[in-house]
Amino acid sequence: MSLFIIALLPFLGALLPGLMIQAGRRACGMTTLFVTLAALLGLVTHLPAVWAGETVTTSVIWLPTLGLNMTLFLDGLGMMFAMLILGIGALVIIYARYYLTRDDNMGEFYTYLLLFQGAMVGIVLSNNILLLLIFWELTSLSSFLLIGFWKHLPEGRQGARMALTVTGMGGLALIGGMLLLGSAAGTYEITEILARRDVIQASPYYVPALLLILLGCFTKSAQFPFHFWLPHAMAAPTPVSSYLHSATMVKAGIFLMARLWPALSGTEEWFWIVTSAGLITMVLGAVIGLFKHDLKALLAFSTVSHLGLITMLLGTGTAYGAMAAVFHILNHAAFKCSLFMSAGIVDHEAHTRDIRRLGGLRHLMPITATIAIVGALAMAGIPLFNGFLSKEMFLEEASHTVLFGADWLVPALATLGAIFSAAYSFRFIAHAFLGKTRDDYPHKPHDPNFGMWGPPAFLGLIVVTVGCLPFLAEPVVKLVTAAVIGEVTEVPGAHLALWHGVTPALIMSIIATVGGLILLALFTPLLKGWDAAPRPEAKQIFDALVGACARGAERLTSGMHNGSFSRYASIFTVTVLAVAAHAWFTGTLGPVNREMLPIEPLPLAGWILIVSATGLIVFLHRNRLATLILMGVIGTMVSIAFNYLSAPDLALTQISVEVVTIILLLLALNFLPNTTPIESPVSRRVRDAVLAVVAGLGATGLTYAILRRDFSMGTISDYMLENSYDGGGGTNVVNVILVDFRGYDTFGEIIVLGIAALVIYAVTEALLTGPVRARLLNRIPDQKQAGDAHPLMMVVVTRLILPVVLMVGAYIFLRGHNEPGGGFVAGLVVSIAVVMQYMASGFAWANERQRYPYHGVIGAGVLIAGLTGIGAWLFGRPFLTSTFGYVKLPGLEKFELASAMAFDLGVFLAVVGAVLLSLESFSRMARRSGDETSEHAMDIDPSRDTETGGA
């Protein structure tokens, strides 16, 4: 089976439980199990090849320029982890089927579980570190969902948040580390990275990359000082704890350290950081674990401690250490998973996990007790159980490791950790299962059905088998070790065996066991001392830290974003000025190489007009009508400037936009107050003025600097000038750019314009149906109303010129491709013609004669433009490729027909629709506000008067 299918199966299967739960819990569980077993089967098909030492690879090129490819590979290490993930996954699925109650949504649970499973399989199969990162983040997210599965429990939600925060931050660090590693190695493929150890370790990126990657690994694998999230994640349902927090997810960090071992290990930095973090974690976890009363908390700290042990082994950087680590990964997964499941059974049956309320369970639930005791003895490192073997190897390795120049330090700490490790294991056995049977359990416990004790019993069997017959596991361990260490060193020849003679490790082991028993005997006084001793509470520190961050963010946000628009404007201005100042002081300015154009009298007059109008606006802006008149002056001058400076198209557009804008503002001003009161104090006005003047000076300087210099790089305009006629069939280059070269942009722009008009329409609708309607109806105009709202002369003139203006619009539209004009300008001109009818003859009169809803016009415009673009597909050309040809009709001169013209027609319609819809919306509001509405165009109409008079 392809590696892709193996990695994808859990993801695809995640769709099933949610559906199958309809068919019942049994069907749901069976389906999930089937998915996992199918993936496992697929994995087994590769077993012979991997066993023979081959590496199975699959790859699909995905984003080669980013170095991100879908490459998967399977070697011994990947195989061991994938087997663990899928095998233990299958056991956990069976166990969870019986563990979850009817209140729990089993479909949801299995969906999350399969998502997690897929992400884990993805991590261990990835051959691309970027791909690995994606799966890595997916495990963080899916484990968040699993830990918080019981959404009603505050501990569950808090634990899930904490786990996500810690592992998510680690994930961020890991992304940085991986990118650095990738650039140090020059590749993102793991197989190639592993072969470039010397290049990587010589790179200046090595240390930062190592630190960031280790941060990711340590947070994931709960290494000191990030160990605190794991115990809090125990609020999860027990199947989750046994799956994620003993066998798989917390091993992801270890996996990554093992995976990258050949590339990263063996340096001073690696040795110091990894070994000491592992040692500290191991001792700390073991000590705290002894004093936990919650069975799962005890196991959680034990997991932390054992993960520390494995980390320390990987940190030593020796092949023997790697072998011991691999062996312990396997052993720990087996015994810890079965222990968690046993703890879950106790919780399930006795309704408590508090060790102080338990005891004597050996008589009430003998099967569970046996499984748990087997697991706990392995955890303590007692001979004939698998934990003993790898712990021996650990102690052996520790006795050779020298840290901080003291050769006694590591062995002493390792023994200390082992003593406490033995002690909590013995406490787990003695205080929960041994002792007298009690009669005050919250619920009378008894052994559960086979579905629940079967999976841990199976794991227990492995524990004992490996423990008694270690040579069975030896080839597996050697194979995986070979995969871990790569070609860096030889696989050690040491055998896995029960008896190596009287070695330092054996002596340390004996000390640990005896010490553990002594600690257990002294447990009551020790606990008193522990409870009395002051110690930092990780959750409180974490909460305080998170709270401080949240408050800081809150303060920053509300400081900048306090709802004051003028504050945003000032912040924006100051920021732009600061950036510009930085550019000014650090950048270099090229030489002046452009002559100034002479200043002619007419432009100078225009300049005087525009500058004085702008100045007057600032001083007169409280009189709003005067402001609008001045705005008209500026707009007119700007369009004249465009015309003067060789931009006839812009001039036409600007002047027609000016007209509709002023009409629009007048319509709005009809409702708004006519004056702006003086509110801001003088100091504030001075401050704003200073900011504004500085910004204005900056803009002036920037523009002047640009205008006095030629283009620093070649422009693309030459291409457009050259190809406008041959390629686009038009001589008006601006129009050809709009409808042809940059047709896509224009297409987007007419859509935006249409959306803006629709927004206006929607707001009007909302206003006119809401409480504002009553206000508008009752509104008394604050200005005197004209006696003759629709004067005769104006009505007559507008009607007379309507066909003329429409003609002009059509003319401008048709010539647009070759002369100044085009869809935009034509649309605006036609809109003005129609708006004039509204203004002269009244809203009701005009609306009655208006047959096409403006939304429809917008839609038709966008549609025509889009269809023109799609039309190109029919000829096998890309979207919006234009074509043109010349047509000769009898009686007419030869003229050109271009597909771009149809596109321009779309632009035209969209502009007409958008402008008219906006203005119409404003007028509708005016109509509501009690304006005289007459169906007659003219208030005083001689012809009507004679009619009525005659009758």
Added chain:
Amino acid sequence: MEFLIATTIGVLTAAGIYMVMRLRTFPVIIGTSLLTYAVNLFLFASGRLVINEPPILRDDVTSYTDPLPQALVLTAIVISFGMTAVVVMIALASYLNADDDHVDEAQDLSRDRRAGTDPEEDPDTQRGDEKESRA
């Protein structure tokens, strides 16, 4: 000529920024319109100033001004109309709804924030009672 255009852009920018910082909707709208003029002129000027060389191809002419900024500014002018219309509509709607045309709501917002969320309060504690109902 370059000087005239540069100062025009500068004056429009300064006036626009000053007006945008006022407290009522109308001057803010005027301010954005002034800034629009300034920005359009600036974009147009980035094609450099040329007189009597419109980008309309003629057989006997070889030198033309840069057409690209013109095309960009043309759509910008039309879009800015759409933007102005939307902003005016929003201003009008808020004025008609609240009978107030201030743009700053600084006091109201910060008061709401203080009343709404207490940083000391853990959202989890509020729902603690659900735990009992399940057990």
